[in-house]
Each structure stands twice: as structure tokens, then as C-alpha cells.
Amino acid sequence: MARSAYADTFANDNLPPPEQWPELIFDLPGLQYGERLNCVVELLDRMTATGHGHRPALHGLKESWTYAELQDRVDRIARVLREDMRLVPGNRVLLRGDNNPMMAACILAVWKAGCIAVPTMPLLRAKELTVIMNKARVNATLCSANLRTEIEAALGDASLRGPVVYFHHDGPDALESLMRLKPPGFAAVDTAAEDVCLIAFTSGTTGTPKGTMHFHRDILAACDCFPKYTLQASSDDVFIGTPPLAFTFGLGGLLLFPMRVGASTVLLEKLSPASLLEAIQHFGATVCFTAPTFYRKMTPLVPGYRLSTLKKTVSAGEALPVATREQWRQASGIDMIDGIGSTEMLHIFISASGDEIRPGATGKPVPGYRACVLDEEGLPVGPGVVGRLAVKGPTGCRYLADQRQRNYVANGWNVTGDAYEMDADGYFRFHARTDDMIISAGYNIAGPEVEDALLKHPAVAECGVVGFPDDTRGEIVKAYVVLNAGFQPSAALVSELQEYVKQAIAPYKYPRAIDFRESLPRTGTGKLQRFLLRTPEFAQSTSSAQSAQSAPRAGMLEMK
Numbered sequence: 001m002a003r004s005a006y007a008d009t010f011a012n013d014n015l016p017p018p019e020q021w022p023e024l025i026f027d028l029p030g031l032q033y034g035e036r037l038n039c040v041v042e043l044l045d046r047m048t049a050t051g052h053g054h055r056p057a058l059h060g061l062k063e064s065w066t067y068a069e070l071q072d073r074v075d076r077i078a079r080v081l082r083e084d085m086r087l088v089p090g091n092r093v094l095l096r097g098d099n100n101p102m103m104a105a106c107i108l109a110v111w112k113a114g115c116i117a118v119p120t121m122p123l124l125r126a127k128e129l130t131v132i133m134n135k136a137r138v139n140a141t142l143c144s145a146n147l148r149t150e151i152e153a154a155l156g157d158a159s160l161r162g163p164v165v166y167f168h169h170d171g172p173d174a175l176e177s178l179m180r181l182k183p184p185g186f187a188a189v190d191t192a193a194e195d196v197c198l199i200a201f202t203s204g205t206t207g208t209p210k211g212t213m214h215f216h217r218d219i220l221a222a223c224d225c226f227p228k229y230t231l232q233a234s235s236d237d238v239f240i241g242t243p244p245l246a247f248t249f250g251l252g253g254l255l256l257f258p259m260r261v262g263a264s265t266v267l268l269e270k271l272s273p274a275s276l277l278e279a280i281q282h283f284g285a286t287v288c289f290t291a292p293t294f295y296r297k298m299t300p301l302v303p304g305y306r307l308s309t310l311k312k313t314v315s316a317g318e319a320l321p322v323a324t325r326e327q328w329r330q331a332s333g334i335d336m337i338d339g340i341g342s343t344e345m346l347h348i349f350i351s352a353s354g355d356e357i358r359p360g361a362t363g364k365p366v367p368g369y370r371a372c373v374l375d376e377e378g379l380p381v382g383p384g385v386v387g388r389l390a391v392k393g394p395t396g397c398r399y400l401a402d403q404r405q406r407n408y409v410a411n412g413w414n415v416t417g418d419a420y421e422m423d424a425d426g427y428f429r430f431h432a433r434t435d436d437m438i439i440s441a442g443y444n445i446a447g448p449e450v451e452d453a454l455l456k457h458p459a460v461a462e463c464g465v466v467g468f469p470d471d472t473r474g475e476i477v478k479a480y481v482v483l484n485a486g487f488q489p490s491a492a493l494v495s496e497l498q499e500y501v502k503q504a505i506a507p508y509k510y511p512r513a514i515d516f517r518e519s520l521p522r523t524g525t526g527k528l529q530r531f532l533l534r535t536p537e538f539a540q541s542t543s544s545a546q547s548a549q550s551a552p553r554a555g556m557l558e559m560k
């Protein structure tokens with residue numbers, strides 16, 4: 001391994017032992033990287049060096065920066081980190097901000113300064129931040145002033161976690177003020193390709209969050225697979241979307257991928273389905289990244305906007321129901337690019353675009369990756385058998401000091417925890433998260449398949465299907481349903497929905513129980529919280545759909 005540039009060896013010291021790493025594959029010509037690599041040199045400095053500096057890079061609510069302007073900000077922040085905050089290469093910097101140009105500049109500056117970014121979701125509370133700070137042994141924090149309350153609560157005795165600098169305010173100690181005092185220019189630290197630059201925490205529904213460690217090389221490798229081969233992005237593209245930069249789905253889709261091809265990206269916070277459509281129209285966006293439920297909510301609003309620039313829409317985070325794909329296509333004329341990615345793999349590794357799309361399947365391994373389905377013994381199974389999805393490629397899982405590394409990596413394969421099936425043509429079809437499979441009277445039933453069927457019914461806006469304890473069957477299939485405007489909960493509607501599912505899929509899968517709700521619990525990254533749907537508390541909570549019709553629906557990725 002090439003010499004690390006890090007004076008602080010914490011990250012390298014806490015990598016899993018080499019025998020627990022996944023196998024890494026670099027068999028594409030575009031994935032041959034040198035031993036020394038700072039990804040910001042490739043993503044930013046190279047753009048200005050090749051005459052691209054005048055082109056737009058980031059658009060925010062109030063400002064737009066060219067590549068040259070972004071580079072100037074990044075260099076000044078890097079100086080503040082090294083010269084004022086006294087950080088050394090290898091130190092961890094906790095980052096906290098909504099999606100906006102300053103947050104993006106901070107992430108890039110941390111990398112350019114040879115430090116390690118630890119981005120955190122804006123919705124996290126002090127308790128969760130403390131866990132992250134302790135696990136990643138954070139040395140300093142850059143935080144947007146509007147999010148300072150939880151940081152202050154988490155820091156407690158601030159001296160323990162090093163200096164904290166706030167941006168988006170105008171005091172003399174603000175990051176902006178410190179930046180103004182700096183001379184321009186900063187030479188990127190000469191990091192090794194295998195120096196860790198990102199510790200991305202999983203949104204972990206259970207247990208303590210896991211820190212996934214990614215190298216400078218991983219950042220480029222993610223850019224050189226999905227965006228290049230599947231998305232086929234170009235420098236004229238204008239990216240937009242909702243996932244937070246602290247979630248690798250958003251970091252890649254809304255910052256790294258556009259920069260890798262010299263495109264521009266729109267970074268806006270607190271987007272709603274209507275304001276995202278408005279922003280697509282206003283900025284002339286061509287590529288959109290968000291999660292299935294957000295597309296579902298945008299679909300009925302599409303006719304109110306001029307979206308002629310929009311060419312490609314990417315859906316990830318959870319399975320894309322066929323009904324959502326069809327309705328989106330009818331409304332927008334665009335064939336959705338579904339893709340499965342994970343924090344561990346950094347980004348999307350199975351997907352399809354254009355003529356390769358097959359509704360109901362996620363797609364095929366993205367060039368650079370390979371995938372297979374494993375049985376209980378860890379052996380690959382043939383087409384048509386449901387088993388555990390396993391992938392490998394140029395990126396892979398390395399948890400920061402975590403025993404659970406052994407659960408994710410087996411025999412060099414990354415095992416994502418998803419139940420998948422490969423068909424005879426090599427397309428991968430999602431069934432459920434492995435631990436979300438419902439077992440009813442001896443049958444294995446995948447909740448998402450039942451959700452797919454229900455979502456095609458005009459009354460159904462959202463739904464979540466889980467197993468519910470039952471004395472005779474072990475579990476029964478239970479559906480929580482959010483109704484579209486104009487539909488009321490009733491016993492007749494329950495029977496109608498049950499009948500509807502029985503007509504669409506094998507009748508034994510129909511939901512024996514249906515409960516109407518005003519909204520369903522989701523994570524900040526847009527995932528349905530199925531584990532909450534399974535709790536007795538949720539089952540017993542009065543259906544707000546019947547008692548309080550006016551309660552607002554919880555917005556997916558609407559950071560409110």
C-alpha cells in the first residue's frame with residue numbers, strides 16, 4: 001500500500017483486518033487509478049486547469065458559483081481548517097448543513113486539506129450526533145448556524161471535540177469572515193488513493209449506526225461507473241434532487257457525479273414535491289435524483305409545470321413499485337432509472353436505463369460491478385431462485401471498528417441484506433429486505449410485492465405491508481394504507497382492496513388486515529420504517545385517518 005499522507009492514523013488504524021475486506025475489482029479501463037490521489041484535484045482543480053473554470057458548478061437559492069469560484073471558496077476553507085483550526089491530515093471533521101453550496105464547499109475543502117469528512121443528516125438530534133462524534137473521534141466541526149442548537153447540546157464540554165466553526169452567519173468568528181482573511185490558493189494534500197476521506201454513517205434503523213469508510217479512490221470509482229455507463233451524464237447536464245449531501249445517494253447524485261463530468265448542480269434545502277418541480281422548471285434541470293415516494297407525490301402535480309428540459313430521473317433508496325414507474329412515465333414521459341445502492345457500496349451498483357429498462361426489475365450489475373444471489377450456505381443459486389443479494393466491484397464495505405463487518409462481507413462478496421432473484425436474462429428483481437420477509441402459514445411473502453399490487457388501486461396513495469403476529473398462521477399479511485384525496489376508510493373499501501390484490505398476485509398473499517393511516521413513518525432518507533409498522537404501539541395507535549382528517553402528511557425528505 002502506498003504511503004499514507006496522514007499524520008493522524010485513526011482511520012487507517014480502525015479499518016477492518018484485510019481478510020474481512022470485500023474483494024475489489026478494477027477490470028474496467030476507466031478504473032485504473034494511480035497510488036496517489038486526492039479526489040478534489042480530479043473533481044475540481046482539473047476543471048479549472050483545463051479551461052472549465054468559467055462554467056457553472058453550483059446553484060443555490062441565492063447564489064451561483066462557477067468552478068473557479070467554487071475552487072476559491074474551497075481553498076479558503078481548506079486554509080481555515082489547517083491554519084486557524086490547526087487540523088492535521090487524517091483528522092475527522094464533522095459536517096452539518098442542509099443542501100446548499102456552502103455545505104458542498106465544506107465537504108470538498110475537508111478532502112482537499114487531507115482531512116476526513118463525517119457528514120451528518122440535518123434531522124439528527126444531539127443524542128445521535130454524540131454517538132457519531134464518539135465513534136469517528138471527531139476533531140472539529142463545521143456547522144451551518146441554523147443547525148447549531150443540536151451541535152451545542154451534543155458537544156457539551158466543547159473542548160473535547162475540538163474547534164467548531166459556524167457558516168451562514170456574519171459574526172467575526174463565522175467561517176465566511178475567516179475565509180475573507182485568507183490569501184487565495186491552496187495546494188491539495190498529496191493523499192494516497194487508499195487514504196480514507198469519508199466516514200458515512202448508515203441511517204441504521206436498529207442498533208448503533210455503522211460508520212462506512214471510503215477512500216479517495218472510492219469517490220472517483222463511484223463516479224466512473226453508474227454515472228458514466230448507466231446515467232451517461234455530460235457537461236451540459238443540470239442535476240437536481242432531494243437526498244441530503246450527508247447521505248451518499250445525495251453526495252454522489254448531487255455533487256460528485258455532476259462535478260466529475262463538469263456539469264452543474266442545483267443544491268436546495270427543504271424541497272417539497274411542488275417546490276422541486278418549480279426548481280426543475282426554473283433552473284432547467286436535466287437530471288433528477290430522489291426516492292420513489294417523492295416521485296409518487298410529484299406525479300399528480302407534473303401537469304402544472306414546464307419540465308421540457310428534464311431528461312433523466314433516478315430513483316433509489318427503496319424499491320420502485322411498478323405503479324409508481326408507470327404513473328411517473330404517463331405524467332412526465334420519462335422512463336425512470338431505478339438503481340439499488342447502499343452506504344456501504346457508496347452508490348448504485350445494479351440499475352438500467354433507456355432500452356435496457358425492464359419494469360419490475362432493478363436492472364443488471366452496473367459496469368464495474370458483478371452480482372449474484374446466494375443461498376443459505378453462501379453458494380450462488382441459478383435464475384429464478386430467491387436468495388441473498390451479493391455484489392462486488394471497485395467499491396465495498398469497510399466498517400469503522402465494527403463487528404458487523406462479518407455480516408456484510410462474506411467470501412469477498414458484499415451481502416446487502418436484500419432478498420433478490422435473478423431472471424434468465426440476468427436481470428435482478430427485488431423481493432424484500434431479508435429480515436422483512438413475511439412468513440405466513442409456511443409461505444414466504446415479500447411485503448413490497450403486496451405494496452406494488454395495492455399501489456395500482458386508485459384509492460391508494462402510500463402503503464406499507466408487514467407481518468403481524470397471528471396464533472394460527474404465525475404471521476398474517478397486514479397493510480397500512482394512506483388514501484388518496486376523495487377516498488374514505490370503510491369496511492367496503494377494505495374488501496375491495498383485498499379482492500383487488502387477489503386478482504393481481506397469488507391470492508394467499510392478500511392482506512388479511514388493512515388499517516388506514518394519515519401518513520406512514522419514514523426516515524430522513526425516504527425509507528419506510530417497516531420495523532415501526534411491526535411494533536404493537538403502532539398497531540394500537542388510533543388511526544389518525546379516521547380521527548383527524550386534516551393532519552399533514554409527513555413529507556419524505558422534506559427537511560422540516
Ligand code: 3UK
Pocket residue numbers: 202203247248249250315316317318319320338339340341342343344346347348362416417418430433525
Ligand atoms: C435499499 C433499494 C430496492 C436496499 C443508497 C443509492 O439507499 C441507499 O443506501 P442505504 O445504506 O440503504 C441501502 C438499502 O436500501 N435500496 C436502495 N435502493 C434500492 N431496494 N430497490 C432500490 N432501487 O435494501 C439497500 O440494501 O440507506 C441508494 C445510492 C446510495 C445509497 N446510499
